[in-house]
Amino acid sequence: MYDYLIVGAGLFGSVFAYEAKKRGKKCLVIDKRDHIGGNIYTEEIEGINVHKYGAHIFHTNNKKIWDYVNNFAEFNRYTNSPIANYKGELYNLPFNMNTFNKLWGVTTPAEAKQKIEEQKQASGINQPSNLEEQAISLVGTDIYEKLIKGYTEKQWGRSAKELPSFIIKRLPVRFTYDNNYFNDRYQGIPVGGYNVIIEKMLEGTDVRLNVDFFKEREALESLAKKVVFTGMIDQYYDYQYGVLEYRSLQFETKVIKDTDNFQGNAVVNYTDKETPYTRVIEHKHFEFGTQDSTVITEEYPMEWKPGDEPYYPINDEKNNGVYKKYKDLADNETKVIFGGRLATYKYYDMHQVIGAALVTIDKEFTE
Numbered sequence: 001m002y003d004y005l006i007v008g009a010g011l012f013g014s015v016f017a018y019e020a021k022k023r024g025k026k027c028l029v030i031d032k033r034d035h036i037g038g039n040i041y042t043e044e045i046e047g048i049n050v051h052k053y054g055a056h057i058f059h060t061n062n063k064k065i066w067d068y069v070n071n072f073a074e075f076n077r078y079t080n081s082p083i084a085n086y087k088g089e090l091y092n093l094p095f096n097m098n099t100f101n102k103l104w105g106v107t108t109p110a111e112a113k114q115k116i117e118e119q120k121q122a123s124g125i126n127q128p129s130n131l132e133e134q135a136i137s138l139v140g141t142d143i144y145e146k147l148i149k150g151y152t153e154k155q156w157g158r159s160a161k162e163l164p165s166f167i168i169k170r171l172p173v174r175f176t177y178d179n180n181y182f183n184d185r186y187q188g189i190p191v192g193g194y195n196v197i198i199e200k201m202l203e204g205t206d207v208r209l210n211v212d213f214f215k216e217r218e219a220l221e222s223l224a225k226k227v228v229f230t231g232m233i234d235q236y237y238d239y240q241y242g243v244l245e246y247r248s249l250q251f252e253t254k255v256i257k258d259t260d261n262f263q264g265n266a267v268v269n270y271t272d273k274e275t276p277y278t279r280v281i282e283h284k285h286f287e288f289g290t291q292d293s294t295v296i297t298e299e300y301p302m303e304w305k306p307g308d309e310p311y312y313p314i315n316d317e318k319n320n321g322v323y324k325k326y327k328d329l330a331d332n333e334t335k336v337i338f339g340g341r342l343a344t345y346k347y348y349d350m351h352q353v354i355g356a357a358l359v360t361i362d363k364e365f366t367e
């Protein structure tokens with residue numbers, strides 16, 4: 001008999017397992033995939049740690065969370081500075097003085113601000129109510145047209161007018177010549193890949209892979225006093241209030257033997273609407289790799305349908321409304337804990353998942 005059956009060996013499930021074990025509890029972790037780590041899993045190809053489920057850069061402003069992950073791995077000094085490729089024109093991201101200079105020839109912050117203000121005024125937007133209006137208010141119409149609209153509409157499969165503003169606020173806008181994609185104080189990639197962290201977290205805990213909770217639900221539930229569920233919450237409740245929508249992705253990974261440097265940067269975004277992928281990742285650059293060959297991954301956004309991998313929750317009003325109904329059910333459970341990106345239907349980054357798992361642990365062990 002286990003104290004907890006943890007459904008999902010991703011970051012949330014692994015933090016929970018580690019902390020519960022530390023408190024003398026016995027956990028069984030299951031995952032339907034054939035590996036641990038969930039979406040932060042890396043696979044070694046040609047001596048390079050390949051981010052199997054898209055580029056993962058750890059960043060946080062929270063010292064407690066930074067210190068926490070540093071207990072499990074050493075982090076390198078990688079700073080994410082993606083390049084945007086718009087029909088062969090290259091721009092620095094996030095939107096900063098280098099971007100404004102390349103686009104408009106402006107050299108001072110005052111000139112850049114004036115340019116944005118003129119474009120914002122011309123658009124007549126006062127109270128931005130969707131992603132398009134929010135983007136134009138922040139950076140003007142030129143940047144919106146070249147660097148945001150095409151990428152966003154490919155990524156989400158919807159008009160930018162139908163998307164919530166918060167998505168674009170993930171990206172900094174700054175009036176300094178600084179290409180750091182994040183404002184957070186701490187950032188890096190774990191030396192040896194993210195698997196090092198998950199392996200340490202799950203050390204000494206029973207793990208069963210290739211096990212789908214829904215295929216043997218009753219037998220699995222009978223093994224433990226409580227369940228920690230990190231899969232899709234709508235599936236847990238048999239879709240009784242309807243299906244939550246997600247955005248899915250397809251990853252095309254290629255080994256390139258005849259060059260050691262394909263694109264000169266870890267992340268290049270293709271911001272036009274015609275290129276079918278959103279970004280190309282060259283994995284070795286996350287760890288300053290010196291291998292003779294290189295591995296790249298093209299990321300193709302896809303419409304999600306039941307059975308596909310659900311990567312991004314679509315937090316528009318309709319889906320948030322459906323989620324709220326499931327959450328009301330979840331709040332009344334006494335033997336099931338819901339956590340992570342899928343079970344709480346939140347566009348969480350890794351540091352937020354760790355933070356949420358630690359809060360859940362505190363709550364579980366102080367009540």
Ligand code: FAD
Nearest residue numbers: 008010011012032038039054056057213231340341349350
């Ligand atoms: P997951 O990693 O999804 O783990 C859930 C696990 O549960 C999975 O392994 C799944 O197989 C398993 N599972 C689900 N249902 C069942 C079932 N029925 N039975 C058994 N097992 C089940 N964050 C950052 O901080 N920085 C980044 O740069 C970054 N980039 C990202 C890029 C992409 C393309 C994506 C999709 C996400 C990115 N993230 C990034 C977010 C990060 O991946 C998540 O915050 C984190 O991995 C979520 O952990 P989790 O445990 O909640 O979920």
Ligand code: UDP
Nearest residue numbers: 084147148149151152155167168170269271
């Ligand atoms: N975005 C964009 N152009 C870019 C990069 C991002 O318009 O070159 C927008 C897009 O809507 C995207 C959002 O900003 O979904 C958040 O970007 P982020 O890089 O945080 O996305 P993630 O890494 O989570 O996919």
